[in-house]
Amino acid sequence: MLIQLIIGALMIGSVYGLVGLGYGLIYKASGLMSLAQGDMLMIGAFLGMTFYKYLGLPFIVSLLLTMFIMFMLGMFIERILVTKLLAKGAQTVYVILCTISISMILQNGAMLTWGSNVMQFPSVFKTNTVNIFGYEIIPENLLALGVGIFCMLALHLFMTKSKFGTSMRAAAQDELAASALGINVPATKGAAWGIASMLAGGIGVVIGPIFGVYTSMGAMIGQKAFAGAVVGGYGNMYGAIIGGMFFGFVETFVSAYLTSSYKDFISFGILIIVMIFMPTGLFREEVME
């Protein structure tokens, strides 16, 4: 029982972590906030399901194709919409409002395209459970956890070892110096939005088989991920993962040992307490001005 709970908590925690990491990435790169992250997850889930269930593509192909499309969508939003708004002198709050509008449009668009019912995402594996060290575990949970951890590691390596990833960190810290060195700063911002949306969309595909696919699925996950990102220290990628894991564990164990009706009450109660006592989050982050 405990092992299953821990795996479940890690799984949902890595979902929050990955989506939350996207908030941090966007904030670091552009000093802005996108409130459409949760809906990126939802759109990803719908796209993945469509490719897998209706077009009959292999799961891995569906996943990668979805991630590619989501990357382009995220970059499009930054390059076309956000940049245009900022060029016209829009305040940050209008950009945030713009992302809320995008969130609504995505939800409504999904409803028009796929309907308002919960859709079933067919299971990826033939067996219902796998036996690991004597514990019965749902393989889709392991898949989601595995993809989550893989994405985090891949992103970490990309940001620290690749030239482009390093240039993204450099540009986030000092745009002027980065430009003078020949770094295309607008492109790094677009990439950050693209990666944020790609990660959320990808994780949407792997949790589709676990939770089903529906238009409002991203809303709650998006909020928890946001909360995790704040608890971890907004703008810190690693903090977002820890914060997300924290929420995953709190809600899983509260549901299991108390009652699931209280899980959000307790999770968000903790969020407020953390904000009061540690206003910079667990990991203090030097954010850009």
Next chain:
Amino acid sequence: MTKLLEVKDLNFHYGEIHALKGISLDVYEGEIVTLIGGNGAGKTTTLRSISGLIGNITSGEIRFMGERIDGLKPHKIASLGIAQCLEGRHIFGNLTVRENLDMGSYLRKDSKVKEDLDYVYNLFPRLLEREKQRAGTLSGGEQQMLAVGRALMQRPKLIMMDEPSLGLAPIIIQGIFEIIKQINKDGTPVLLVEQNSHAALQIADRGYVIETGEIVLKDSAQNLMRNEKIKDSYLGAS
């Protein structure tokens, strides 16, 4: 000697403020040219408009190796071979020393990057010692070395330096000017902006004096040092 950089009748506005009023200056191959002037005279604005870092100029022309570069995006201008050490150093504090230098060679795909890294570490052995350290933990002088080293990693055809001596101890300033001379001897032309006019004129071939957005004087560095007006306004009692 071939003309590398040519600025002709450059005007620049910050909103309503007419910051540069018809600046003209040239840099030839092999030279150290200095632009001296007081606080707020327009030195930094001149360098930043050459690099395209502050948006479009109002009027005038900037040419690099004969080609117009005004209006280009900053990363394009950098890719043509113009490096700039910004005023206040602007190193990436959260990146390591090595990562900062790697960002200098960001655009390069040639095989000489390693050679240049050795060159920079040879100029500044301190940076090699601190290669893996976060750049934010360096002292002011070391950060200035890193800013210069990072610009050198671009293997620029022209290096522009904005107040490299700012906020540094005299002994370190001396070292920085030695390095600038060395860099120039090794083949890179330098456009140097300084408030420390004395030190700048000592290493420069030619100089321009800028006052409230206008070039009021241009001459060889030697003549400028002997000029009574310059002595009074910029060189102190010396």
